[in-house]
Amino acid sequence: MAQLSILEFPDPRLRTHAKPVRDFDAALQQLIADMFETMYAAPGIGLAATQVNIHKALLVMDTSQEKNQPHVYINPEIIARDGLEVSEEGCLSVPSVFEEVQRAARVRVRAQNVDGSPFERDLEGLEAVCLQHEIDHLAGKLFVDYLSSLKRDRIRRKLEKERRERAEGGAAAGAAAARAASEHSSGRAAARVI
Ligand code: K1U
Ligand code: ZN
Numbered sequence: 001m002a003q004l005s006i007l008e009f010p011d012p013r014l015r016t017h018a019k020p021v022r023d024f025d026a027a028l029q030q031l032i033a034d035m036f037e038t039m040y041a042a043p044g045i046g047l048a049a050t051q052v053n054i055h056k057a058l059l060v061m062d063t064s065q066e067k068n069q070p071h072v073y074i075n076p077e078i079i080a081r082d083g084l085e086v087s088e089e090g091c092l093s094v095p096s097v098f099e100e101v102q103r104a105a106r107v108r109v110r111a112q113n114v115d116g117s118p119f120e121r122d123l124e125g126l127e128a129v130c131l132q133h134e135i136d137h138l139a140g141k142l143f144v145d146y147l148s149s150l151k152r153d154r155i156r157r158k159l160e161k162e163r164r165e166r167a168e169g170g171a172a173a174g175a176a177a178a179r180a181a182s183e184h185s186s187g188r189a190a191a192r193v194i
Contacts, residue, residue: 001033001034001037002034002037003034003037003038003041004034004035004038004052004053005052005053006038006042006047006051006052006092006093007050007051007052007053007093008093008094008095008159008163009091009093009094009142009144009155009156009159010156010159010160011093013050013053014050014051014093014137014140014142015140016050016055016140017055017138017139017140018048018049018050018055018056018057018058018138018139019055019056019057020056020057020075021056021057021058021074021075021112024074024112024114024115024116028058028074028114029114031049031054031056031058032058032060032072032114034052035047035049035052035058035060036060036062036070038052039060039062039092040062040067042092044092045061045062045063045126045130046059046060046061046062046063046130046131046133046134047059047060047061047092047134048134048135048137048138049138050137050138050140051092051093051137057074057075057076057138058072058073058074058075058076058138059072059073059076059131059134059135059137059138060072060073061073061127061130061131061134063126063127063130072113072114073109073111073131073134074111074112074113074114074116075111075112076109076110076111076131076134076135076138077109077110077111077135078104078107078108078109078131078132078135079108079109079110079120080107080108081104081106081107081108082104082105082106082107083104083105083106084102084103084104084105085102085103085104085105085129086100086101086102087100087101087103087126087129088100088101089101089129089133089143091133091142091143091144093137093142094142094143094144094155094159095159097144097155097158097159099143099144099146099147099151101129101133101143101146102146103128103129103132103133104128104132105124105128106122106123106124106128107122107123107124107128107131107132108120108121108122108123109121109123109131
């Protein structure tokens, strides 16, 4: 198994529309295993293939406390919606941002499992919220799209600044390590200690 890297807003690849899954083969099983590993490690309660730069219509979810109820939805579609509810959402592609979003309170989803067999499920509560959030990812939509453009731009600027600072911090740390290594190999570090 392998952990996959997660694309972050505003990466344009997150705007890609997923294509239907046609081949229910060993490669698909491996991708699903890798997506579960990535989701549990993050940690998250859902992950759409779009987020790991795979543009196929599949998502994984586990909203249980014990992390022992994995669900896979392949080629999912919501076939019924009922009621409205506002809840706070997060997203592994929009790290450290939590905002309220209004969605259907209950949904019925039709999808296929890992063998390609079709099934239908009724979801409510966190599972319904998470499923709608993940299906949005497969259509290239993010939860920040439900916010005002002012808020969305503020979030984009904050994430871009954090990414810049991380890159600069990483570059500075890399330069310090390279300096230390070169001093060590030339014997200067040892001379100073003595
Ligand atoms: O799609 C994603 O990026 C995953 C996202 C799913 C989601 C969370 C909340 C509401 C709607 C959709 C996350 O998992 S964010 C992380 C998170 O919410 C969480 C992480 C660990 C424990 C509990 C929640
Ligand atoms: Zn998300």
